[in-house]
Each structure stands twice: as C-alpha cells, then as structure tokens.
Amino acid sequence: MEQSAGDLLKSKGLRNTAPRRAILTALQGHPHSTASDLERRIGARKSGSSGLSKQGLYNALEVLTNAQLIRCFEPAGSPALYELRVCDNHHHLVCRKCGVLEDVDCHTGVAPCLDPVESKGFAIDEAEITWWGLCAQCQETVAGS
Amino acid sequence: MEQSAGDLLKSKGLRNTAPRRAILTALQGHPHSTASDLERRIGARKSGSSGLSKQGLYNALEVLTNAQLIRCFEPAGSPALYELRVCDNHHHLVCRKCGVLEDVDCHTGVAPCLDPVESKGFAIDEAEITWWGLCAQCQETVAGS
DNA sequence: CCTCAAAACTTGACTGAGTCAACTCTGGTG
DNA sequence: CACCAGAGTTGACTCAGTCAAGTTTTGAGG
Known part of the structure; x- marks a missing residue:
C-alpha cells in the first residue's frame, strides 16, 4: 500500500494531526471534493470523533495544498475542488449540463505543458x-428530447 | 467606427435597452471587468442617469453572454470577469502574485483549439x-527582495 | 399616436463559500 | 513531563451571486 497519511505529513515536515490525516483519508476514493463535501464526510465519521471546524478545514487545506500533498482546482461556477493527484499536471473535462468532471492525463506530464503564443x-x-x-449521458438526453 | 451598442443588440434580436447599452459601452476600454466594476462604472455616469440595479446587471450580463456579445471568464480566486472579445477563442495569463491578467491570442483562433489525450x-x-x-513586475520585486 | 402584453428592470431578503480575529488546545522537542 | 509555537475552535462578517414578487419599459399591432 501507499504511505499512510501520517507518514506523508511527516515526510513534508508537517505536524501529524488528526484533522489533516482525516482530510487525506477522506480524499481517497473521492477525487474531486469540495470543502463542504469534506466537512460532511469527516464530520460523519463514527460518532464521538472530532468533526472538524470550518476554519480548521480551510487552514488544513491551505497547508496541504502548499505542501503539494493535495491540489486545488476551481472550475467556473463551482466551489473549489480538492484532489489527491499532484505532480502529474493533469487536466479536466467538465460537462456544461450536469457538471460532471473527469480527469485527463497531460500529454507531457510536467508543468507547464504548453506555451502561449506570447508570454508578455x-x-x-x-x-x-x-x-x-x-x-x-447528457448528449443522449439532448438527442432524445 | 464599430457598430453602436444599440445596433449590436438589434442584430442579435435583443431588446435595445439603456442598461444593456450601458454595459456594452462600459466594457469598451475595460477589457476585464467584474460585475461590481460595471455596477460602479455605470452607476457613476452623469448624475441623474440610471445606475442599474444589481439584479438587472446580472440579468443583462447573462443575456449578453448567451447572445455571444460578451464573454465571461472566472479565474480561480476572482469573481467573474466580462470582456468584449468573443469568437476569437483567446486565452489568459494570470499573475499569481498581483493578479494582473493579460489576454493571449489562440494559435488557431477557433474553439476547441486543442484536443485532450482522451475525451471520455x-x-x-x-x-x-x-x-x-x-x-x-512581480518577478523584479521577488528578485530584488 | 395609443394600447397592451411580454420582456426587462427594481427591490430586498437570502444563500453559500470563504475570511478575519481573538481565544484555546495539543504535538513533539528539549 | 513542561512548554510553546503551531494548529484548531468559535462566531461574526464579507463578498458574489440568486430568488421571488412586484413595477416599468419596449416595441409590435391596431
């Protein structure tokens, strides 16, 4: 298996705290989560367990993002989404109708994978x-209507 | 000169109203304006003139966007920006530090200018x-510090 | 030119996402 | 095991945008 959440934190020199581990764990298997998805998922863990405050969540997300343990992505019209895939510079496909989101590998895999016509x-x-x-799915719906 | 705002509206079959003309005019020379920039700029016109309500502004922006008279763009961490350049599929350069934004021409000029590795x-x-x-400018600041 | 209905606009309350500031708690080092 | 800087909590707040209900305006037809 991969490194545990705690080891990941240590390897970046970050404090190994319960909320941070909870966030990393909650992101496994839920590749595109908003802050409130995470709040819900962490808060809902076996009763008695923490349930992280909103502010604590945002703090932790910022720290993890800066440490490159997670990546933050904000498609137009959606709150910020967090994902575990980092360092592969992948991109996103978004459905205009239902909002579904897919990862797409980058053809080069390293940033920046593309140069602008002029860099100003x-x-x-x-x-x-x-x-x-x-x-x-939405294409079918439109065609069928 | 280019077509007047009124003519543009007519050419798209839209009603020719003062707020819509005001928005189109206010965007000339201010290529990346937020809704509140526009609100301020329109509200500030010679006293006695309208000053458009917030809701009216959002309605009008939506109509103009749907009619392809303006384009809306939402960089992460910023409110939506509106611009007059449409139909040239240009892209954007954003400074991580000061937030400054530049237009960059597209190398092909038509959308979609690029295909993903897999389209799912x-x-x-x-x-x-x-x-x-x-x-x-921000590079200098960083280097100089 | 006048009328009228649909389209556009106004008002004001509301929501969701995120931030600020002041206080308390805790992980891990000495 | 005591300490304290870094981490988390609480609660008020802001900003961007939406909803809903009522009023005004536009422009086509008489």
Missing part, C-alpha cells in the same frame, strides 16, 4: 487546461 | 487555457 514577460509555471462540453 | 465520450466545444506565473 511572464514567468509561467503552469498551464491549466479545462475542456468544456457535454458528457456522453 | 465528451462532445467538447471549448478548451479553456489559463497560464499561471509571475508578471514581469
């Missing part, structure tokens, strides 16, 4: 690509 | 690309 003097470190369209 | 059954109509980095 910027030092670019990432090219974020979002493809918009209709998912297979 | 989606019918894709747009590839939205955002480059993140540091603008020339």
Whole structure:
C-alpha cells in the first residue's frame, strides 16, 4: 500500500494531526471534493470523533495544498475542488449540463505543458487546461428530447 | 467606427435597452471587468442617469453572454470577469502574485483549439487555457527582495 | 399616436463559500 | 513531563451571486 497519511505529513515536515490525516483519508476514493463535501464526510465519521471546524478545514487545506500533498482546482461556477493527484499536471473535462468532471492525463506530464503564443514577460509555471462540453449521458438526453 | 451598442443588440434580436447599452459601452476600454466594476462604472455616469440595479446587471450580463456579445471568464480566486472579445477563442495569463491578467491570442483562433489525450465520450466545444506565473513586475520585486 | 402584453428592470431578503480575529488546545522537542 | 509555537475552535462578517414578487419599459399591432 501507499504511505499512510501520517507518514506523508511527516515526510513534508508537517505536524501529524488528526484533522489533516482525516482530510487525506477522506480524499481517497473521492477525487474531486469540495470543502463542504469534506466537512460532511469527516464530520460523519463514527460518532464521538472530532468533526472538524470550518476554519480548521480551510487552514488544513491551505497547508496541504502548499505542501503539494493535495491540489486545488476551481472550475467556473463551482466551489473549489480538492484532489489527491499532484505532480502529474493533469487536466479536466467538465460537462456544461450536469457538471460532471473527469480527469485527463497531460500529454507531457510536467508543468507547464504548453506555451502561449506570447508570454508578455511572464514567468509561467503552469498551464491549466479545462475542456468544456457535454458528457456522453447528457448528449443522449439532448438527442432524445 | 464599430457598430453602436444599440445596433449590436438589434442584430442579435435583443431588446435595445439603456442598461444593456450601458454595459456594452462600459466594457469598451475595460477589457476585464467584474460585475461590481460595471455596477460602479455605470452607476457613476452623469448624475441623474440610471445606475442599474444589481439584479438587472446580472440579468443583462447573462443575456449578453448567451447572445455571444460578451464573454465571461472566472479565474480561480476572482469573481467573474466580462470582456468584449468573443469568437476569437483567446486565452489568459494570470499573475499569481498581483493578479494582473493579460489576454493571449489562440494559435488557431477557433474553439476547441486543442484536443485532450482522451475525451471520455465528451462532445467538447471549448478548451479553456489559463497560464499561471509571475508578471514581469512581480518577478523584479521577488528578485530584488 | 395609443394600447397592451411580454420582456426587462427594481427591490430586498437570502444563500453559500470563504475570511478575519481573538481565544484555546495539543504535538513533539528539549 | 513542561512548554510553546503551531494548529484548531468559535462566531461574526464579507463578498458574489440568486430568488421571488412586484413595477416599468419596449416595441409590435391596431
């Protein structure tokens, strides 16, 4: 198996606290979670367990993001989504109708995978690509109507 | 000169109302405006003139966006930005530090300008690309500190 | 030019996502 | 095992945007 949440935190020199472990664990198997998804999922663990405060959640998410343990992504019209896949510079496909979201591998795998026509003097470190369209299911719905 | 705001509205079969004309006019020379920028700019016109309500503004922006007279763009961490450039599928460069935003032409000029490695059954109509980095000015600041 | 209904706009209450600030608790080092 | 900086809690607050119900305006037809 992979490293435990605690080991991951240690390997980045971060404190090994229950909320942080809970977030990392809660993200496994739920690749695109909003802050409130996480709040619900963590709060709902076996009764008696913590249930992290909103502020604590945002603090922890920020720390984990800065440490590159998780990645944050904000598609237009949606709250921020957090995911465990990092360092592979993958991109996203979003359905305009139902909002479903899919990961797409990057053709190069390292950021920035793409250069702009002109950089206007910027030092670019990432090219974020979002493809918009209709998912297979919504295409059927539209065609059938 | 270009078509007047009124003519543009007519050409799309939309009603020619003062607020809509005001929005189109206010966007000229202010390529990336938030809803509240627009509210301020329109409200501030010569006294006695309208000053559009918040709801009216959002309604009008939605109509104009649907009619392809303006385009809406939401970079992470910022409210929605509206711009007049449409139909050229251009992209954006954003400074991570100061938030400054630049337009970048698309190398093809038509959407979607780029195909994903795998489309997962989606019918894709747009590839939205955002480059993140540091603008020339912020690079100097960092280097100098 | 006048009328009228649909379309557009206004008002004001409300929501959701995230932030601020002040206080308390705890992990892990000495 | 005591300490304290870093982590978490609480609760008020902001900002961007939405909802719903009522009023005004636009422009097509008489």
